[in-house]
Amino acid sequence: MTPNAVWMVTSTALVLVMTPGLALFYGGLVRVRSVVNMMMFSLSAMGLVGVLWVLYGYGMTVFGPGEAPGFAGNPLKDLGFISTDPGSFVSAGFGATFAMISTALISGAIADRVGLGSWMLFAGLWATLVYFPVAAWVWGGGWIQKLGGMLGTADVIDWAGGTAVHISAGAAALALALVAGRRIDFAPGAHRPHSVPLVTIGAALLWFGWIGFNAGTAQNDAQAGLIVVNTIVAATAGIMGWLATDALRGRRPGAVGACSGAVAGLVAITPACANLAPIWAILLGILAGAACAVAVEAKYRLGFDDSLDVVGLHLVAGALGTLYLGFFATGTGLFTGGNAGQLLVQAISVVAVAGYSFIVALLIALAVRAVTGLRVPAEVEADGIDGRHHGEDAYVLAEEVRS
Template structure:
């Protein structure tokens, strides 16, 4: 049997999504101080290792409900080690693995400069098993969120590529982990400036590049793929403008870090909705996300939590905006486009449920990890430089 065009595209999209996690490592690596670049990048790379192994062992099995199966998540033993998985399904297995990797890696930005690798690896392994795999099954694998619309007699929940599963999920977990980890030494506005603008730019470029496959990897028609492509270009472009405008209004000098962050905000917001919005409304969504996230990243100083690289301000906030925005502007069912309030209701339920579940369970996992490992590196290691003292490597020789 020959490969079909959609199968070839999903293979290529898997490669695109896989590049996103090393791209995230570069993006995060450029945002931290020079003495913790290796540690920050290793968090992304180690997440690929841990999650990739768990996905093959039991994550894919938990990721979907087989016929007649129900409950919290799919049975982890029905396809343990992929022994019972038909080879023709391996393309979708690989595609799903790349999504699981990037989701776990996103969380690491919240704890930059102060957490040890062992603590991080333990958290990622447990979190993926009891949070990511079940939530993915709820939304994409035949679980209760995917069936929520039918249950209530309302439109189906829309989450194309992970507004809830990935960004809200990771953002809520990041908030919980940051609260348990505590603040960095010397935490204050401007106290930990990015060390490499070029590295941030390269990382953002790779993320945007990979996002094409992220959003359109399962597209089956030229029309669908084209719409997703245009929206995945337009929303982040508008996000850049929105962020820069906010910086100018607030009297800040516009810079590349802000522009790159605006692009990420737009990409996050369009993730759940790229196949269900007209390009004009995608532009508006990106603009709103860029503006909102530019303000949201300052919350950590006002509320007193240390989300080092603004995972909450970018991924949680833009993920919520993008998911709820569908309730107003989605084709057919959007409240402002002739539909009723049904889609907005089911979108809201899914957002609240995933955010609450991820935060509560992540908080519990983080507290257990802290009890077992201490979570943070010693103060002298944090101050002296995690890279040299904990990893024996330096980003720049």
Template structure:
């Protein structure tokens, strides 16, 4: 690795790390004013906890020797002591840590307004250990998903930056926790309004900025060969998704909103994540439109199906991740059904997507259920109504001083 590639790897790592505060701002603006501290603390708690766990043993677990191994030996280089002096290895480990952090933080949006911080931290550590670290090994670290194409005699699974490992993984866990914790005291369409729309747009902007590091960051391992395609697709799909979401809002509700624009941007970013290095730019634009439209419709399903996914983690990250992952089966360069290939690419994409979805959902549900039945995961109803910020953290997001 030359000095330019090393510098880009460090820069990309910092950009992806900034995405988790971006999540905190995005989620924080969407909740009510007396829950904003609690919401943002779940992201910052993930930054602290998952960073430590990744350095201690998570990085070791994220690489395996072959498709039959589910995860690496967590004690093979405990605390990364063996990488001392290895700039490339340590920067690569740091880059990987930022993905682990934001994946965990994304889950928190499904349980806004009603979760205990201590219970969340216990869940975050256990879920990262049992789900994220192994899934990272499956997708990128030599595991069964990375080798699925060879195993079946089909094209290899494409997940460049985390459609399965990050978004489907987090979205499935979010659905599980939403079911475990149940509905908020008031759960009906229109009952919960974002308390700070500028905060939402600030978070979306930080996420879009950081996503260029998220998608193009790994190019330091690839001599930057695909970086132009990746950054163009990251821009184009996101922009197209904003338009798709806003059109749906206008047709459905009569108004195109700024929160819808921010949500559409996130939907496009999610969808392009697995596909950013394997689509021609025109097909990336179409993916953005599809993701914007379908995710805008999907966020309404929670009211019809009766699960309280507070901030639409399922509708945006799970649905968007599945869309982006399966879309490659049709339009991936050279291997998609309509771009020179056959159904093989779609088959492996579907197996990978739903394999991760089912595994993450089941483990997250078991963990959440166990925590709820022992120490309790959800705050009392009266504490939810009073506001979890003062009850859980002893702080208020906004100090109003009367002179």
């Protein structure tokens, strides 16, 4: 294999670890009676979306010569089992891991109150109608990728998924949370994480995999080095931004906040990792950590129950990182190149993807609710979903094992 192929295969393995890492991160954040259900959301997304990606998703995201950008590419083109191009297999494998984690992210918005069947129906439809087409728009030769040329300005920059992954997932999470409704005991402080160590392990695996997520398509050593440095430093700065914000608000520092700050920095740097000087990546991480620390509290003021803060982390930090490029992108940003066009195209892509994902996800969620009811019965929610729906408990006491 060529060095590029070796690195992309390695990166595929790194990104593949992120979805089980997300399962641990989300699993630690929920109450103990819903851990299995929460982890199953991520694992089921891997199973379902991975199959859909090979069947038609990859083909939908790729435009060939002479194909006009539209809703999506040709679902039957470049399909794994009929392709004769070895490179397409490597690319398809790498892309599959992105589709899995993007879909799984949404599930954090509906913790403690939605059944697995309803989630899987939503996940399959959302991946098909939102993620696959948006990935085509952003990376497959679609209209977002061509927007700069159409407007006669700089091209949209979204290196690894500020729009296609984080904004689309965050907007969908908001729509799904609104349709699902609030948990029975929704209130500040009512749902504390049951396992801080599990949250920390999950965050560590996410950070580990994010190196492949961002640097997997690097074209040369210098670019790979820049991406890796920016990915690391934005996350570390995100920790500092979150903790500083908590300190300014008179709150005691905690590991969950530090992990959330790291994730905020990682999300924000995702679209920008190849197009910022490290000093600007540090500033972005600080801003993302601070902004997300404030944003996660907004759900209580606004009245929507985004259980694990997908909106406050992924939508907010994804939009921040994408728009930030309009100011600080190397050579083309408003403050680094005097080009207001970069900010214009970045803003258009943010609004378009957020609006499209929110509207389609809202319609899908309403349809799923009409078919399945979406939520589990109130008594199941109160007792915990794991035992009633999955027949498993996250933890078994020694006394129970001996008996």
